[in-house]
Amino acid sequence: MLLDPLFTANLRLIAEFARKSRLPSFYGARELADAGGFISYGPSIAEMNRRAAAYVDKILKGAKPADLPVEQPTKFELIINLKTARALALTIPPSLLQRADQVIE
Numbered sequence: 587m588l589l590d591p592l593f594t595a596n597l598r599l600i601a602e603f604a605r606k607s608r609l610p611s612f613y614g615a616r617e618l619a620d621a622g623g624f625i626s627y628g629p630s631i632a633e634m635n636r637r638a639a640a641y642v643d644k645i646l647k648g649a650k651p652a653d654l655p656v657e658q659p660t661k662f663e664l665i666i667n668l669k670t671a672r673a674l675a676l677t678i679p680p681s682l683l684q685r686a687d688q689v690i691e
Contacts, residue, residue, distance in 0.1 A: 597621035601670075610674055619665040619690060624674065629659030663687045 593600060594617070601622035604611040610624045619626040637657060645651055667690040671678055683689055 616665045619667045624670045626665045630661040633661040
C-alpha cells in the first residue's frame with residue numbers, strides 16, 4: 587500500500603484492519619509500520635526532505651532550476667513491526683531482522 591492523503595488520514599485504522607483480518611501487509615512508508623502495520627520498505631522521507639532543502643538553497647543562491655539534475659531517492663528504510671508479527675503468528679528470519687533499519691518491539 588502506498589501513501590496518499592486518503593490513506594495517510596487513516597493510518598491506524600488501515601493497520602488495525604489488516605491486523606484483525608490477519609493480513610501481513612507491506613507498506614511504502616515507515617508511518618504505517620509505526621501505526622501498527624507489519625513491514626514498510628521505502629525511501630526515507632526525512633532524507634528526501636533534506637535533499638529538497640539543498641535544492642531550495644541552490645535556487646535561492648541563483649541556480650536555475652532547469653539546470654539542476656533530477657535526483658532519485660538513495661536512502662531506503664526497512665522497518666519491521668515485531669508486535670504485529672507476533673499478533674499475526676509470523677516468524678521473521680534473523681537475517682531479515684539484521685537488515686532492518688528499525689525493529690519495532
